[in-house]
Amino acid sequence: MSPETILFVKTVFWILLPLTVFLPIRWSVIAYLLLVQFDVSGIADFSSTALGIENAIKVVAVPTLLLIRTRPMDCLDSTSVKLRLFWLLFAAYASVASLWSPDPLSALKMVGYLYANTVLFVVFVAGWRRNWFDVKSLALVVWVSLLLAIVQTFVLGNDYGNALDEQRFTGFNGAQSFAAFLLAMIVLLMFSDQQSVPKKLTIAGAFVGIILTGSRSIFVGFLWVLMVTLVFRSSRSGRSLPVRLILKRTLLAGVSVFGIAILVFTLLPENRLNELLAAGASDKSSLQDVGSYTWRLAVYGATLEELAGRTPAELVVGSGTSSGGDMVVSHHFFSNQNVDPNRAMHDEFLRCLYEWGAPGLLFFIAFLYYAGRLVLTKITELGSREAWAFLAISVPLLISLTVENVFAESAGPSGVGYSLVLTALVASGCTFESETQNAAVSEAPLLV
Numbered sequence: 001m002s003p004e005t006i007l008f009v010k011t012v013f014w015i016l017l018p019l020t021v022f023l024p025i026r027w028s029v030i031a032y033l034l035l036v037q038f039d040v041s042g043i044a045d046f047s048s049t050a051l052g053i054e055n056a057i058k059v060v061a062v063p064t065l066l067l068i069r070t071r072p073m074d075c076l077d078s079t080s081v082k083l084r085l086f087w088l089l090f091a092a093y094a095s096v097a098s099l100w101s102p103d104p105l106s107a108l109k110m111v112g113y114l115y116a117n118t119v120l121f122v123v124f125v126a127g128w129r130r131n132w133f134d135v136k137s138l139a140l141v142v143w144v145s146l147l148l149a150i151v152q153t154f155v156l157g158n159d160y161g162n163a164l165d166e167q168r169f170t171g172f173n174g175a176q177s178f179a180a181f182l183l184a185m186i187v188l189l190m191f192s193d194q195q196s197v198p199k200k201l202t203i204a205g206a207f208v209g210i211i212l213t214g215s216r217s218i219f220v221g222f223l224w225v226l227m228v229t230l231v232f233r234s235s236r237s238g239r240s241l242p243v244r245l246i247l248k249r250t251l252l253a254g255v256s257v258f259g260i261a262i263l264v265f266t267l268l269p270e271n272r273l274n275e276l277l278a279a280g281a282s283d284k285s286s287l288q289d290v291g292s293y294t295w296r297l298a299v300y301g302a303t304l305e306e307l308a309g310r311t312p313a314e315l316v317v318g319s320g321t322s323s324g325g326d327m328v329v330s331h332h333f334f335s336n337q338n339v340d341p342n343r344a345m346h347d348e349f350l351r352c353l354y355e356w357g358a359p360g361l362l363f364f365i366a367f368l369y370y371a372g373r374l375v376l377t378k379i380t381e382l383g384s385r386e387a388w389a390f391l392a393i394s395v396p397l398l399i400s401l402t403v404e405n406v407f408a409e410s411a412g413p414s415g416v417g418y419s420l421v422l423t424a425l426v427a428s429g430c431t432f433e434s435e436t437q438n439a440a441v442s443e444a445p446l447l448v
Contacts, residue, residue, distance in 0.1 A: 001042045001159040008156060009172050012148075013038045013054055020062050025069045026132040029123065032062060033141045036416050037148055037181075039173045042159065051105065059112045059411040063119040070126045079377070080426045083370040090363035091118055097356050098321040106322035106341040110407070113342070117410040120419055121426075128427035128446045133420070135194045139202040142185050145171055145413075146209050149178065169212030176404055177414040179215035182206040183222060183396055184417025188424065190229050191389040192447040217403055221396025228392040235383070295333075296346050296403060302331040303350050318357030327354070343405040351407070374425065385447045386428035393421045 001009075016038075019031040040054035076084070091114040098107035127133055149171040153161055161168040161175055168175040186206050189199055210218055306327060307315065325341025328334045334344060345351045352361040375394070378387035397418055400406050409415035428446050 002157055005152070005156045005159045005172075006042075008151070009038055009040055009042075010054070013040055017057065017062070021065060025066075026127075026130070028069065029066060029127050029132055030137050030141060032066065033416060034144055034148075035062065036411050037145055037171045037173060037178075037413055039160070039412065051109070055411075056112070059116045063116050063123065063411065066123045067119045070123050073122065073126065076125065076426065079374060080370075083367060083374060083426070086363050086367040086370060087118070087121075090360060090367060091115075093359050093363060094321055094356050097318055097360070100317075101320035101322050102326050103322045103341050106325060107320065110321050110342050113408050113410040117407075117415065117419065120410065120416065121423055124419055124423035125427045128424050131446075133188075133424075133446075135189060135192050135196070135199050138185055138188055139198060142182070142189075142202050142206050145178075145181070146205055148172060149209065166214070168214050169209065171413070173413055175213045176215055176218070176400075177409055177412050179210050179213040179218040179414075180396065180400055180404075181413030181417035182209050182213075183218050183225065184393060184414075184421050186210075186222075187225055187389050187393045187421055188447065190225070191232070191385045191392065193385065217399045218396060221393075221399055224395040225392045228388065232388045232392075299328060299331075299333055299346060300350060302333070303327060303345060303347075303354055307354060314357075315353075316357050316359070318353070318355050318360060321355055323355050324351055340408075342408040346403055346405060348401045348404075348406055351405075371422065371425075378425070378428065384425075384428055386424045389447060390421050390425040393418065 013035065016031055016035045020028045020035055022028075023031060035058060038054075038058075040058075041052040094114055095111045098104070098111055101107035149169055152158065152172050153167075153169050158167055160172055161170045163174075170178040183206075186203050189203050189206075192199070207222070210222060303324075322341040324345040325334075325339050328344045329336055329339055345354065349361065349364075352364050371390070372394070375387045375390050378384035379391065397406075400414065400418075404414075406415065406418070410419075424446055
């Protein structure tokens with residue numbers, strides 16, 4: 001990175017850090033949403049032999065402090081017991097598997113990421129229950145994040161957005177992570193009950209940011225978000241999913257997407273989305289022509305080949321936390337100088353089976369299953385806005401889990417964005433005991 005970028009990143013990071021420590025807890029959490037926008041080590045620093053102090057503070061120290069300041073903890077509803085249980089089992093087994101890791105330092109970092117995920121889950125659930133998050137605070141985070149991305153991309157030389165000689169719009173973090181964060185913010189805002197011009201402008205600004213990042217997977221995810229939003233609004237119209245209204249809004253959405261595609265082709269010829277749009281619009285192009293698609297398939301093929309050669313005992317136990325780094329180096333997808341073992345496999349399901357064996361994969365799939373069941377229950381029984389919001393983000397999340405390295409983003413933009421949507425769902429299920437009766441009474445919706 002350039003000296004100017006390093007100076008700016010470190011200066012802003014150390015300005016934001018005391019804000020997360022000394023502000024009132026509500027605003028400390030909001031400041032943390034901005035702090036996670038900074039990867040101080042830089043996206044080109046893949047060292048597995050050093051531990052960056054600033055990132056360690058962001059991943060472990062600050063979440064721990066926020067957890068302490070959040071006390072007393074809110075009691076969580078029984079509907080999410082199995083969801084939480086299987087996450088804890090997954091995180092615990094991945095931590096134990098670090099004992100037979102070929103890369104102890106990278107494994108320690110992964111344990112830190114899982115710790116951050118767990119702690120921030122508790123903090124964010126409390127935040128939703130106590131109304132720390134609302135349209136105004138989320139909109140503030142979006143606009144400040146976009147401003148930081150403008151400074152990074154257009155003022156400081158775009159050190160974070162020029163990997164592989166691509167010029168991508170992003171903040172002081174990876175473009176994929178930034179795009180996923182913006183999409184999560186869009187979902188939270190779109191499913192909030194408040195209707196205002198500033199809210200709509202914020203959604204529009206975040207969407208433009210997603211387009212400029214060139215993230216193909218998040219763009220596809222946005223199409224799913226748009227469809228779920230249309231169904232949700234139709235279901236709230238007072239009638240049983242009116243076909244005419246759905247068709248009208250679907251047509252309008254289709255025209256909008258088509259218009260966006262034309263604008264990207266015309267005004268942004270270098271945008272990575274053009275590869276995806278070309279593959280869908282031309283019979284002469286295919287997914288094989290889309291950027292890193294073929295490279296990912298090669299990584300997946302090599303992983304499956306190694307798994308096929310393992311003994312039953314090795315398939316059960318796994319090869320240890322962060323062992324995927326050795327695999328991609330041995331197959332020459334990375335070198336020892338540029339590999340990050342926690343961001344090497346680009347498929348978290350394969351990583352679960354490769355590094356943590358059958359227990360890791362089963363625990364994680366069970367976690368996703370109970371999240372999905374919780375969503376369906378709350379939609380069918382309560383029509384919960386928070387459940388609709390998680391349904392909207394579910395496909396982008398699954399895409400990210402399939403083609404990205406989400407576990408290592410617990411204290412990064414994408415991990416925090418996905419966690420905010422999930423914790424809104426879980427917090428909406430919390431109940432309190434009425435003072436006049438023993439029956440539990442549901443509180444008001446959170447996305448207001």
